[in-house]
Amino acid sequence: xxxxxxxxxxxxxxxxxxxxxxxxxxxxxxxxxxxxxxxxxxxxxxxxxxxxxxxxxxxxxxxxxxxxxxxxxxxxxxxxxxxxxxxxxxxxxxxxxxxxxxxxxxxxxxxxxxxxxxxxxxxxxxxxxxxxxxxxxxxxxxxxxxxxxxxxxxxxxxxxxxxxxxxxxxxxxxxxxxxxxxxxxxxxxxxxxxxxxxxxxxxxxxxxxxxxxxxxxxxxxxxxxxxxxxxxxxxxxxxxxxxxxxxxxxxxxxxxxxxxxxxxxxxxxxxxxxxxxxxxxxxxxxxxxxxxxxxxxxxxxxxxxxxxxxxxxxxxxxxxxxxx
Numbered sequence: 070x071x072x073x074x075x076x077x078x079x080x081x082x083x084x085x086x087x088x089x090x091x092x093x094x095x096x097x098x099x100x101x102x103x104x105x106x107x108x109x110x111x112x113x114x115x116x117x118x119x120x121x122x123x124x125x126x127x128x129x130x131x132x133x134x135x136x137x138x139x140x141x142x143x144x145x146x147x148x149x150x151x152x153x154x155x156x157x158x159x160x161x162x163x164x165x166x167x168x169x170x171x172x173x174x175x176x177x178x179x180x181x182x183x184x185x186x187x188x189x190x191x192x193x194x195x196x197x198x199x200x201x202x203x204x205x206x207x208x209x210x211x212x213x214x215x216x217x218x219x220x221x222x223x224x225x226x227x228x229x230x231x232x233x234x235x236x237x238x239x240x241x242x243x244x245x246x247x248x249x250x251x252x253x254x255x256x257x258x259x260x261x262x263x264x265x266x267x268x269x270x271x272x273x274x275x276x277x278x279x280x281x282x283x284x285x286x287x288x289x290x291x292x293x294x295x296x297x298x299x300x301x302x303x304x305x306x307x308x309x310x311x312x313x314x315x316x317x318x319x320x321x322x323x324x325x326x327x328x329x330x331x332x333x334x335x336x337x338x339x340x341x342x343x344x345x346x347x348x349x350x351x352x353x354x355x356x357x358x359x360x361x362x363x364x365x366x367x368x369x370x371x372x373x374x375x376x377x378x379x380x381x382x383x384x385x386x387x388x389x390x391x392x393x
């Protein structure tokens with residue numbers, strides 16, 4: 070995945086606000102696993118989670134313009150959503166609420182301190198039968214929760230104003246280090262980064278903030294594989310911090326194109342809180358400044374692209390293990 074100027078935050082919502090007759094609805098559901106569960110993102114873990122640092126949430130923003138067009142954006146504090154979850158959710162949302170796939174935007178923060186969502190990355194883990202069941206049960210419950218949060222947001226539609234502006238914060242660093250043997254993980258100070266922080270504000274008719282949707286292009290990998298506590302990483306910390314700064318408003322984080330980016334430095338909960346606070350503080354500063362109203366019209370598009378893997382033989386894998 071390559072970096073680009075982060076207009077992706079308003080991809081579905083670009084040019085969708087009709088100031089007269091515009092409506093928005095909000096909802097959130099706690100999707101924290103009920104007990105110990107295998108965490109996703111790192112293959113080196115040897116046991117299930119132990120405790121919770123941050124609760125995990127699914128949050129939905131439903132939008133209706135003056136032309137009766139609707140779209141729903143859902144954010145989740147998860148590693149990602151496999152197609153066997155997202156496809157079922159999309160089919161049910163279409164059947165139950167009339168929202169087609171192009172108008173349902175599902176995004177995950179890509180936290181590496183959240184649960185395995187079956188079948189994503191299942192080849193990385195060696196789960197015993199109780200943990201297999203825990204992971205399977207979680208995916209089933211998650212599917213129900215995502216459909217429910219969409220319905221709740223659509224049931225909350227009320228007159229609203231939406232505006233956008235951008236900030237910047239600099240803790241993301243390029244992690245693709247070029248060496249004589251190829252590319253490895255590390256900190257590449259000369260590599261491309263995108264420190265843009267797009268912010269979408271949803272306010273009621275009186276101007277009171279109802280929600281802030283903000284994005285950043287950086288892996289949620291502040292915590293490493295030695296962490297066994299459930300957490301939203303810096304994105305979870307940022308949402309909690311912003312909601313404390315803006316009582317009564319809902320904070321939503323959108324992961325942007327940060328495949329080449331890691332927080333730097335990283336490794337501790339102190340770093341998580343530091344970056345969460347830095348991001349929330351910048352979003353709060355943007356919210357207090359001049360923001361541009363998003364203009365009329367709702368447009369949406371969806372395309373699924375199939376990518377084929379290059380052929381790779383057993384001999385090639387064995388050679389790569391030897392050369393490291």
